[in-house]
Amino acid sequence: MNFFSTIQLVFRTLRARKGRSLLTILGIVIGVAGVIIIIALGAGAQSLVLGQVTKLGSNLISVQPGKSNEKGPPAAVFGITVTTLVNSDIDAIRDQGNVPHATAITGVVQGSGSVIWGNKSVDTNFWGTDGGFPGVMNITMEAGRFFDKAEADGGANVVVLGKSVGDQLFAGTGMDPVGQVIKIKGAKATEAGGVPLRIVGVVAERGSVFGNDQDDQVYVPLPIGQQQLLGIRYLQAINLKVDAAENVSSTIADINRILMQRHRIQREVDADFTIRNLADAISILTTITDALRIFLTAMAAIALLVGGIGILNIMLVTVAERTREIGLRKAVGATNSAVRNQFLLEASLLTSLGGALGIIFGVIISYLAAVGIRTLGYDWAFEISFVSIGLAVGVSILTGVLFGLYPAFKAAKFNPIDALRYE
Amino acid sequence: MSLIRVENLAKEYVNGEVVTPVLRGVSFTVEPGEFVAIMGPSGSGKSTLMHILSFLDRPSTGRYEFEGLDTSEFSDEYLAGLRNERVGFVFQSFNLLARTSVLDNVKLPLLYSRVKKSETLAKEALAAVGLSHRLDYFTNQISGGEKQRVAIARALVNNPAVLFADEPTGNLDSKSGNTVMQILQNLNDQGRTIILVTHEQETARHARRILRVKDGAILADERVLDRVLAFSDKELVK
Numbered sequence: 001m002n003f004f005s006t007i008q009l010v011f012r013t014l015r016a017r018k019g020r021s022l023l024t025i026l027g028i029v030i031g032v033a034g035v036i037i038i039i040a041l042g043a044g045a046q047s048l049v050l051g052q053v054t055k056l057g058s059n060l061i062s063v064q065p066g067k068s069n070e071k072g073p074p075a076a077v078f079g080i081t082v083t084t085l086v087n088s089d090i091d092a093i094r095d096q097g098n099v100p101h102a103t104a105i106t107g108v109v110q111g112s113g114s115v116i117w118g119n120k121s122v123d124t125n126f127w128g129t130d131g132g133f134p135g136v137m138n139i140t141m142e143a144g145r146f147f148d149k150a151e152a153d154g155g156a157n158v159v160v161l162g163k164s165v166g167d168q169l170f171a172g173t174g175m176d177p178v179g180q181v182i183k184i185k186g187a188k189a190t191e192a193g194g195v196p197l198r199i200v201g202v203v204a205e206r207g208s209v210f211g212n213d214q215d216d217q218v219y220v221p222l223p224i225g226q227q228q229l230l231g232i233r234y235l236q237a238i239n240l241k242v243d244a245a246e247n248v249s250s251t252i253a254d255i256n257r258i259l260m261q262r263h264r265i266q267r268e269v270d271a272d273f274t275i276r277n278l279a280d281a282i283s284i285l286t287t288i289t290d291a292l293r294i295f296l297t298a299m300a301a302i303a304l305l306v307g308g309i310g311i312l313n314i315m316l317v318t319v320a321e322r323t324r325e326i327g328l329r330k331a332v333g334a335t336n337s338a339v340r341n342q343f344l345l346e347a348s349l350l351t352s353l354g355g356a357l358g359i360i361f362g363v364i365i366s367y368l369a370a371v372g373i374r375t376l377g378y379d380w381a382f383e384i385s386f387v388s389i390g391l392a393v394g395v396s397i398l399t400g401v402l403f404g405l406y407p408a409f410k411a412a413k414f415n416p417i418d419a420l421r422y423e
Numbered sequence: 424m425s426l427i428r429v430e431n432l433a434k435e436y437v438n439g440e441v442v443t444p445v446l447r448g449v450s451f452t453v454e455p456g457e458f459v460a461i462m463g464p465s466g467s468g469k470s471t472l473m474h475i476l477s478f479l480d481r482p483s484t485g486r487y488e489f490e491g492l493d494t495s496e497f498s499d500e501y502l503a504g505l506r507n508e509r510v511g512f513v514f515q516s517f518n519l520l521a522r523t524s525v526l527d528n529v530k531l532p533l534l535y536s537r538v539k540k541s542e543t544l545a546k547e548a549l550a551a552v553g554l555s556h557r558l559d560y561f562t563n564q565i566s567g568g569e570k571q572r573v574a575i576a577r578a579l580v581n582n583p584a585v586l587f588a589d590e591p592t593g594n595l596d597s598k599s600g601n602t603v604m605q606i607l608q609n610l611n612d613q614g615r616t617i618i619l620v621t622h623e624q625e626t627a628r629h630a631r632r633i634l635r636v637k638d639g640a641i642l643a644d645e646r647v648l649d650r651v652l653a654f655s656d657k658e659l660v661k
Contacts, residue, residue: 005534016522328518331479332532332577333507335500416506417479420518 010346014353024314025354027307028399032358032392033365034300039388040366042293044373047381049285059245060136060278063089063238063255067271083234084263084272087222090130090238092258099254101247104135105240109225109232115161115218116183116194117169124165126184126218128225136241142166144178144201147221151200155223159184159197162217166202177202184220186229195228207379248277304395307354308403315347315407326411327419340412347404348397355396359389424491426585426616427453427476432485433639434471445471447639448485453618455584458611460619460630460647468639470589473620477510477587478502490584507535511578515590517570519562519577525549526558529576536581548576552606568599575606585616592626604629605653629653 014021066082090107093099109128114121131149133139139146147158161169161177170177177199185194197220206214226232242251252275259273260266319326326339334342363384370382434446445468453459463469474480475487478494487494489505497505506512511532519528529548533541549555552572557565562573571591578586588607592600608629611617619630627633628651635643 009534012523324518325520328520329531329535330503331477331506331512331518333503333535333581335503335535337500338503338535415480417474420479420514 027310028351028354029358031304031307032355033362036362037366038296043383044380059242062276064274085235101243101251102240103243104132106132106136107235107238109236111230113186122168128222130222136239140204142202142204152221157197158200160201160219163205163215308399312403319407319411323419323422327416330416336412340408343408343411344404348400351396351400425452426455428488430486432482434483458617458630459632460627461634462627463636467636469620469636478506509584511583511586513574513578513588513591515593517574548580552576571603588619601653
């Protein structure tokens with residue numbers, strides 16, 4: 001009996017029991033769809049993280065005030081105000097002799113406030129920073145320029161708008177934002193009118209990074225942000241960019257040495273600052289997503305196992321139901337192996353059908369998930385790898401063969417006469 | 424060379440401690456072209472004898488030569504091949520595949536052989552039993568007599584050396600039964616060897632020779648002198 005006629009035979013049998021066949025393969029459908037979705041979401045999450053990293057710029061180091069554990073969150077997360085990082089620390093680190101591999105460096109403070117132009121007012125976030133900011137954060141300008149070091153250090157009354165803030169204020173007015181004067185009010189500011197600032201540039205669109213809209217922001221010189229908007233004298237962070245990945249650790253050591261010296265700290269444990277690099281943050285994130293993926297894969301494997309047991313069960317029922325048919329086939333010349341192959345093929349055809357349906361559902365669900373996540377503003381890639389489809393097909397056929405083996409061998413061993421007499 | 428030669432054939436069923444002898448040393452020969460009826464009451468061992476002769480079962484002891492070869496040496500695979508190509512089997516309860524067309528039922532044995540023109544052979548076999556007009560009917564759409572004729576066509580499709588029929592008229596009304604017996608007689612007239620199992624004297628008298636079996640032994644081996652000829656069925660001719 002050849003392969004093709006066996007396939008025909010099996011299809012006819014399965015068609016005759018549509019409802020039962022569909023229910024039987026449901027477990028396989030769920031398992032395979034799970035595998036497809038998990039792999040697709042994993043790939044999407046990975047490309048999202050990688051995309052964000054390139055957006056932030058690689059080889060980024062951040063110095064934050066306050067001591068924290070090696071991998072734990074910085075003190076500021078707990079609402080503790082730490083004032084130990086100050087503007088002069090930036091200058092010390094900026095000195096090329098001290099930190100040779102830093103290509104750009106910037107001190108930052110952040111806060112929320114409102115921006116007023118004419119009769120329009122927009123609530124937004126502001127960054128108080130200096131001329132090093134574009135170099136560290138990979139910022140490109142859509143119009144005008146970023147303020148320079150002199151303007152920043154001197155606290156000039158200038159401002160750079162994020163893309164969406166610029167659009168909200170000036171879209172439809174036909175006016176060039178650059179050169180206009182806006183007023184900005186910090187949330188804590190006491191002055192009634194706000195600080196008047198002249199727009200010198202608009203930043204090109206940046207998208208979201210880890211859920212933050214990078215375009216709903218304005219940038220002001222550090223002294224304006226610190227003194228006039230926030231009323232503080234310290235820094236919330238110093239960010240810097242290193243020329244190459246292999247120099248990140250030596251640069252961290254350099255900064256550590258400088259700050260220990262400047263802050264007159266003897267022992268490492270007493271340090272009043274924390275140095276982080278982006279690679280650490282990414283590796284933590286990767287660890288979490290990997291753990292999640294292993295967990296979900298285990299769930300999918302359990303679904304496949306349950307599906308396989310369903311196949312085993314239904315094949316045993318099928319073999320019992322068709323005992324007389326098996327007897328007849330043997331009586332007209334079917335060999336043991338022909339009978340065995342028929343049932344093996346039937347089981348694996350069932351599961352590959354389940355696999356095919358699972359792939360279709362998995363792809364559809366992954367696609368819908370990608371569309372949904374994109375509407376939330378993330379740059380989510382919809383990726384279905386051939387590896388995952390191959391894996392799904394392989395696993396489903398293997399499940400069929402594995403769980404079909406016992407019923408198939410059982411059928412093959414029937415004595416034709418006993419089988420024919422079976423009631 | 425005899426087609427079938429059995430010598431001291433015995434079969435016993437072992438169920439735990441209980442040993443039930445079914446055949447106790449049976450010997451006879453069948454020549455090509457014969458029409459033999461194996462007759463006996465139920466439990467006499469006639470069906471078991473037929474199952475052994477048609478390779479559906481193996482004897483416990485004794486010798487069975489088929490076409491001059493000792494079958495005790497044959498592997499299961501080889502016996503499957505013999506069932507496929509050298510013998511045909513007609514059952515009392517038809518044993519047709521449900522939800523399957525008449526033509527596909529007849530093609531079933533060819534599925535397990537290397538025959539190429541299975542469609543043509545199956546149609547020829549169905550023509551031989553007068554069912555050319557039922558090719559695409561499903562087996563639940565035809566009458567009992569027609570079902571048995573499909574079963575005969577299935578048994579004939581591989582052009583076997585011998586056709587076995589186990590109570591072929593047992594589930595049929597007398598008219599359909601007569602048609603089936605007439606087909607068997609026609610086949611025998613054309614030279615086909617036929618071995619029939621029955622417990623009815625009337626049916627056995629369609630054959631040319633009767634082997635009377637009782638309690639697992641052959642009581643008598645007699646020529647049929649008053650042979651019954653099934654009436655000519657005009658339906659069948661078309």
